[in-house]
Amino acid sequence: MGSPDHFNQRVMVTPISTKRVEDVKSDALNTLLHISDLDSLDEWRVQYLGRKGQLTQLLRGLSSAPENDRAQIGAAANIAKTVLEEQLRLREADLKAEHLSGVVDRERIDVTLPGLPVPEGKLHPTTRMVREITTAFASMGFQIEEGPEIEYERYNFDMLNIPSDHPARDMWDTLWIDQARPDGYRPLLLRTHTSPMQARVMENIDPPVRVVVPGKCYRYEATDSTHEWHFYQVEGLAVGEGITFADLKGTLYEFARRIFGEDRKIRFRCDFFPFVEPGVDMSISNFKDKDGNRPINRDEDWIEILGAGMVHPKVLEGVGYDPDRYTGFAFGMGVERIAMLKYGIDDIRLFYSNNTQFISQF
């Protein structure tokens, strides 16, 4: 009788009566009134309804009740269990709803506040100019092609009637990628102009040809306000039967009118390029701001924007075209120079200075 086991058993199996059941129930309901979060609610559940909870223990002790009272006590305990479970469910739903509305309150978005400005990306002025130029030519029936920036010496020079010992190679200060070898290996270079695409295009298609080729060029030269060591050109080539110098002038006049408007003047002068005959360069009358001043090259009336001419018969022959049957014209224009003239930019080096203040103006 006095053993610890016996003592424990007596304490754990609480004497059961209807009153005891009612006490546990009202105690549980009272405690529930003060519960304000889900963690405490779970502790409450464990305390009263859990496997070792007070009500569960009472039910377990039912067999120790006087036989006559058992049915009544059992019914009261079952009702208490149902009531507590129902109250648990309701309280849980309330607390979850309160928690959710707290989250909504904290994270509520005020749709009436003014929005934060989103920084707007812009196209680089060179990209815009390339697009404007190629669109103007596309609407005159020219196709747009692109070609490699790393080029064979053969296309950059030889096929343009500039053999290796020709002094005209000095017109373009070249960035070589590797060197010629005695075994006849021809080296690679960074193209100095977009003209190599003349030969590449003609090798691939039969006349009539009408293409413009935008792309980047590289020269080993000192920079100043109108010279960069890397810049963009747009090459143009038209070959077919009966194409004359008048077609060259007409096409370039129309291009200049579309890009610069009616008011700017155009000037052609004789120039030399080994791959054209005759050769010319074309200049545009210098830009004037609203006060009549020239922001670019103040002392110059004209700014050169392109070289051009009738495709040399040797170039036509080199790609397998019959020079007695076909004639054509070609031109190569500097994209940044055109943008400078169009927008009044006084230094070409601004284009690639990573200066977003400059770029974002366009």
Ligand code: FA5
């Ligand atoms: C040539 O590059 C020839 N391939 C053009 C050509 C094509 C002639 C077809 C005949 C037929 P030139 O070196 O002059 O030519 O360059 C042409 C244009 O590119 C110049 O008028 C200028 O607008 C631009 N350009 C040349 N060098 C630079 C440079 N360092 N920086 C910026 N623009 C340049």
